[in-house]
Amino acid sequence: MEGLASLRSVPSFTCRPKRSISGTTALRGNSLSFPSSSSVVRAQQMESKDGPSSIASELQKDELKIKEWEVGMFHNEVAAAQGIKIRRRPPTGPPKHYVGPFEFRLENEGNTPRNILEEIIWHKDTEIARWREKKPLHSLLKDLQKAPPVRDFVGALRAANLRTGLPGLIAEVKKASPSRGVLRENFDPVEIAQAYESGGAACLSVLADEKYFQGSYENMVAIRDAGVQKNMQCPLLCKEFIVDAWQIYYARSKGADAILLIAAVLPDLDIFYMIKICKKLKMATLVEVHNEREMDRVLGIEGVEFIGINNRNLETFEVDTSNTKKLLEGKRGEVIRERDIIVVGESGLFTPDDIAYVQEAGVKAVLVGESIVKQSDPKKGVAQLFGRDISL
Numbered sequence: 001m002e003g004l005a006s007l008r009s010v011p012s013f014t015c016r017p018k019r020s021i022s023g024t025t026a027l028r029g030n031s032l033s034f035p036s037s038s039s040v041v042r043a044q045q046m047e048s049k050d051g052p053s054s055i056a057s058e059l060q061k062d063e064l065k066i067k068e069w070e071v072g073m074f075h076n077e078v079a080a081a082q083g084i085k086i087r088r089r090p091p092t093g094p095p096k097h098y099v100g101p102f103e104f105r106l107e108n109e110g111n112t113p114r115n116i117l118e119e120i121i122w123h124k125d126t127e128i129a130r131w132r133e134k135k136p137l138h139s140l141l142k143d144l145q146k147a148p149p150v151r152d153f154v155g156a157l158r159a160a161n162l163r164t165g166l167p168g169l170i171a172e173v174k175k176a177s178p179s180r181g182v183l184r185e186n187f188d189p190v191e192i193a194q195a196y197e198s199g200g201a202a203c204l205s206v207l208a209d210e211k212y213f214q215g216s217y218e219n220m221v222a223i224r225d226a227g228v229q230k231n232m233q234c235p236l237l238c239k240e241f242i243v244d245a246w247q248i249y250y251a252r253s254k255g256a257d258a259i260l261l262i263a264a265v266l267p268d269l270d271i272f273y274m275i276k277i278c279k280k281l282k283m284a285t286l287v288e289v290h291n292e293r294e295m296d297r298v299l300g301i302e303g304v305e306f307i308g309i310n311n312r313n314l315e316t317f318e319v320d321t322s323n324t325k326k327l328l329e330g331k332r333g334e335v336i337r338e339r340d341i342i343v344v345g346e347s348g349l350f351t352p353d354d355i356a357y358v359q360e361a362g363v364k365a366v367l368v369g370e371s372i373v374k375q376s377d378p379k380k381g382v383a384q385l386f387g388r389d390i391s392l
């Protein structure tokens, strides 16, 4: 409980960088200054068979890499101070040029992710850098004008909860996961989404990550388009590992109504700014926590209105539904009720008893994938999960 004593209305940001680096991770990319001119002059004075200008541009590239690495390290320091164990990037250090004569620096030292979540984040960081290069923000912003309108994600959950007296269902369109492997061979995302919706789901969650979950943005667009044609109402959560604000705009351009932010990955200030961006875009932000420390951090961030408690530890894959109960007990539960924050119970829910258990703990919504996506008829899967037809 000690963390609650420090519940704040502004995000904590106490860690100071050891190096003097301008900008924060939220500004990453924009804050990189151009390489100092002295190195360019130095390079121009050098002779080589490739010519001086190519050496200058090589050095410029190196210096940019170094700056990026330094900002990445700064991010790791801030994150570590907030108890975040996931590092944004492999701590392998800057390019060789940086260390001058000391080129015997060990290659790849420390280059192994500590767990699956860290592996996913390292992969995402490089994947998004590539995507962002192909579609810079200014071009993405143009796409937003063509995006379908935003639907009220949290409103749909509240309405379902009032209508059925049960937690509103966010039904997950998920083909595979690193912990469970392939969940459904014969996977038609639109068919599954329609079955969920006719079974009474309030919202849908669509896996976008390709490498680890066999998801895609194409699936999300296909579901959104099918919904528009068939008048389906379910708002969509883009289930992605967000490490860069660019991804929020991208998700919106593909028709998402909500995004997920994982507190085990993102420092407070990133969450704070990302929620602001979502508000501007009128999207909902589901902030996911797994333990008391993350819950206390998140309750201290201004603007948080929608929290997911993941029963699965994303670092070890262990699932324990009592986690939802534990994090809603006592003072934390009180704060959540006072602020009318909607809490979602996530992962490992299979039976009506599981649903009743997390509802009793205080959730107004649940996020369910495996138990319903595995059923040959996912619509029946929804009814089985709740012990009755919730579409009525």
Ligand SMILES: O=P(O)(O)OC[C@@H](O)[C@@H](O)c1c[nH]c2ccccc12
Residues within 6 Å of the ligand: 172, 174, 239, 288, 310, 346, 347, 348, 349, 367, 368, 369, 370, 371
């Ligand atoms: O399939 P399950 O156990 O019902 O879980 C669904 C959902 O909670 C899970 O997919 C999830 C929750 N948070 C995440 C973050 C990333 C990837 C996946 C998830």
